[in-house]
Amino acid sequence: MDHSSNNILLDQFGRPHDYLRISLTERCNLRCTYCMPEEGIVLRPRAQFMKTDEVIAIAKTFVSLGIKKIRLTGGEPLVRNDAKEVIEQLAKLPIELAISTNGVLVDQFIDTFKKAGIHSINVSLDSLQEGKTAAITRRNNFAATLSNIHLLIKENFHVKLNAVIMKGLNDDEILDFVQFTKENPVHFRFIEFMPFNGNKWDWSKGLSYKEIMDLVNTDYGAKVQKLQDKKNDTAKSYKIEGYKGTFAVISSVTNPFCDSCNRLRLTADGRMKNCLFSQSETDLLTAFRNGEDLRPLIFENVWKKKSTRGGMDTFEEFSDASLNQQNRSMIAIGG
Numbered sequence: 353m354d355h356s357s358n359n360i361l362l363d364q365f366g367r368p369h370d371y372l373r374i375s376l377t378e379r380c381n382l383r384c385t386y387c388m389p390e391e392g393i394v395l396r397p398r399a400q401f402m403k404t405d406e407v408i409a410i411a412k413t414f415v416s417l418g419i420k421k422i423r424l425t426g427g428e429p430l431v432r433n434d435a436k437e438v439i440e441q442l443a444k445l446p447i448e449l450a451i452s453t454n455g456v457l458v459d460q461f462i463d464t465f466k467k468a469g470i471h472s473i474n475v476s477l478d479s480l481q482e483g484k485t486a487a488i489t490r491r492n493n494f495a496a497t498l499s500n501i502h503l504l505i506k507e508n509f510h511v512k513l514n515a516v517i518m519k520g521l522n523d524d525e526i527l528d529f530v531q532f533t534k535e536n537p538v539h540f541r542f543i544e545f546m547p548f549n550g551n552k553w554d555w556s557k558g559l560s561y562k563e564i565m566d567l568v569n570t571d572y573g574a575k576v577q578k579l580q581d582k583k584n585d586t587a588k589s590y591k592i593e594g595y596k597g598t599f600a601v602i603s604s605v606t607n608p609f610c611d612s613c614n615r616l617r618l619t620a621d622g623r624m625k626n627c628l629f630s631q632s633e634t635d636l637l638t639a640f641r642n643g644e645d646l647r648p649l650i651f652e653n654v655w656k657k658k659s660t661r662g663g664m665d666t667f668e669e670f671s672d673a674s675l676n677q678q679n680r681s682m683i684a685i686g687g
């Protein structure tokens with residue numbers, strides 16, 4: 353059945369989708385505990401992954417169906433050998449191009465980002481402490497990441513910092529993160545710890561939106577200003593009066609924001625996911641290699657999207673490992 357109307361990617365709940373997150377690789381130069389399973393992931397033959405021209409061609413099909421924004425993710429997108437070429441090619445499309453990175457290699461891409469018109473860069477920063485960062489990432493790249501964050505600020509990029517908040521690990525730094533926005537014009541986002549295959553998720557390790565804001569409100573009181581969130585925003589944004597930067601909370605666990613979701617995902621091996629937590633996927637890469645028309649597959653995938661968290665509507669369902677572990681590991685989705 354043709355669900356297309358005017359080439360807008362609508363799901364059965366009437367949500368239009370115009371934002372595609374493309375994972376360029378499952379490889380990464382870090383090993384973050386909440387993303388990469390302890391035992392790592394099985395690295396598969398390159399033939400199973402999208403080649404440069406396949407990324408571009410499949411992206412073009414999505415753009416022809418109304419996608420207006422593409423965010424490149426990974427693993428770590430910048431470790432891909434052809435990352436510069438992919439960015440340059442995608443920049444030719446009529447879209448807003450953005451990227452999520454762990455920041456380690458960013459200094460090698462400043463010119464590429466500028467030429468491609470990339471303004472918005474998300475950098476993962478789960479701690480402002482070197483030792484703790486090494487414990488979370490299982491690598492020693494804190495200095496490189498921090499200096500590259502300051503380089504991006506100096507080069508006038510719009511910098512968003514992503515911290516996954518975990519109890520007993522970095523929840524004691526929330527006020528330091530907010531304080532970081534005093535002199536730095538960044539948007540610091542605190543992400544509720546989410547379940548993915550192999551990340552040993554358990555909500556007792558997470559900190560909720562309410563708990564985070566209670567901490568901030570207790571310390572900053574009336575200086576906390578609520579900012580206007582945009583329609584498709586995943587984050588609830590705030591600012592401390594007089595500070596250069598802002599902060600926000602992304603509350604997928606305790607306060608999901610699926611009603612206005614406009615996001616679709618394409619994994620590095622060419623599978624389409626209509627939700628971060630969807631268990632069903634559509635193999636676009638094999639279809640593309642067989643010369644098939646991808647559009648009916650894409651429309652069908654979007655139409656079947658569940659209302660909330662891939663069908664895990666309630667907190668109980670979302671916390672049920674027999675459900676949430678059916679998904680891929682975070683590194684194989686790209687967040």
Ligand code: SF4
Pocket residue numbers: 604608609610613614615626627628629659660661662
């Ligand atoms: S959980 Fe799924 S439906 Fe909800 S906002 Fe995220 S991607 Fe969209």
